Amino acid sequence: xxxxxxxxxxxxxxxxxxxxxxxxxxxxxxxxxxxxxxxxxxxxxxxxxxxxxxxxxxxxxxxxxxxxxxxxxxxxxxxxxxxxxxxxxxxxxxxxxxxxxxxxxxxxxxxxxxxxxxxxxxxxxxxxxxxxxxxxxxxxxxxxxxxxxxxxxxxxxxxxxxxxxxxxxxxxxxxxxxxxxxxxxxxxxxxxxxxxxxxxxxxxxxxx
Numbered sequence: 001x002x003x004x005x006x007x008x009x010x011x012x013x014x015x016x017x018x019x020x021x022x023x024x025x026x027x028x029x030x031x032x033x034x035x036x037x038x039x040x041x042x043x044x045x046x047x048x049x050x051x052x053x054x055x056x057x058x059x060x061x062x063x064x065x066x067x068x069x070x071x072x073x074x075x076x077x078x079x080x081x082x083x084x085x086x087x088x089x090x091x092x093x094x095x096x097x098x099x100x101x102x103x104x105x106x107x108x109x110x111x112x113x114x115x116x117x118x119x120x121x122x123x124x125x126x127x128x129x130x131x132x133x134x135x136x137x138x139x140x141x142x143x144x145x146x147x148x149x150x151x152x153x154x155x156x157x158x159x160x161x162x163x164x165x166x167x168x169x170x171x172x173x174x175x176x177x178x179x180x181x182x183x184x185x186x187x188x189x190x191x192x193x194x195x196x197x198x199x200x201x202x203x204x205x206x207x208x
Contacts, residue, residue: 001018005027006027007027008027008028008031009027009028009030009031010030010031011028011031011032012031012032013031013032013033014032014033016033027067028066028067028068028071030069030070030071030072031068031071031072032071032072033071033072033073033076065084065085065086065087066083066086066087067086067087068083068086068087068088068091069087069088069089069090069091070089070090070091070092071088071091071092072091072092073091073092073093073096074092074093074094074095074096075094075095075096076093076096076097077096077097078096078097078098078101079097079098079099079100079101080099080100080101081098081101081102082101082102083101083102083103083106084102084103084104084105084106085104085105085106086103086106086107087106087107088106088107088108088111089107089108089109089110089111090109090110090111091108091111091112092111092112093108093111093112093113093116094112094113094114094115094116095114095115095116096113096116096117097116097117098116098117098118098121099117099118099119099120099121100119100120100121101118101121101122102121102122103121103122103123103126104122104123104124104125104126105124105125105126106123106126106127107126107127108126108127108128108131109127109128109129109130109131110129110130110131111128111131111132112131112132113131113132113133113136114132114133114134114135114136115134115135115136116133116136116137117136117137118136118137118138118141119137119138119139119140119141120139120140120141121138121141121142122141122142123141123142123143123146124142124143124144124145124146125144125145125146125147126143126146126147127146127147128146128147128148128149128151129147129148129149129150129151130149130150130151130152131148131151131152132151132152133151133152133153133156134152134153134154134155134156135154135155135156135157136153136156136157137156137157138156138157138158138159138161139157139158139159139160139161140159140160140161141158141161141162142161142162143158143161143162143163143166144162144163144164144165144166145164145165145166145186146163146166146167147166147167148166148167148168148169148171149167149168149169149170149171150169150170150171151168151171151172152171152172153171153172153173153174153176154172154173154174154175154176155174155175155176156173156176156177157176157177158176158177158178158181159177159178159179159180159181160179160180160181160182161178161181161182162181162182163181163182163183163184163186164182164183164184164185164186165184165185165186166183166186167186167187168186168187168188168191169187169188169189169190169191170189170190170191170192171188171191171192172191172192173191173192173193173194173196174192174193174194174195174196175194175195175196176196176197177196177197178196178197178198178199178208179197179198179199179201180199181199182199183199183208188207191207193205193206193207193208196208
């Protein structure tokens, strides 16, 4: 399905089967993708890269950056999706399945990922500023150099996740389960650890 550069702003795509669709350059701002199937979705076209992110690679099949600001992905199946460099500011992704997805350098500032499955997801350099990750499954996710400033990770379970170089300044980790997680470098100043489980399995309310 060729939807390159299509204007799908505000479109009702609930439960649509978009597997294999070419959405490069498509404008999906405010689109409702609740329950949609987007496996193998490969968005394209660049956007402004956050200051903390690395320079974007040259455009190729893995180059991305679709404009998905405010899109509704509630309950969507995004298993293995390529959303690298995508603009997902304020996106609604509660209960979405993003297992094994690529969100490298994606901007999810203010996004709602409550109850979402992000296990084995590549979130390197992704921005989650003020995002809601309550009860989110981040098992074995790669959050290296991710920007989690003021993110809400209450009851999240990033078991064995990699937080190397990640910024968790003022993040809320209340009741989060970080068993086996890797912390090296980064900044966790002002983070809330109320009854959080540390990588070594101990429970703390101060800091891991």
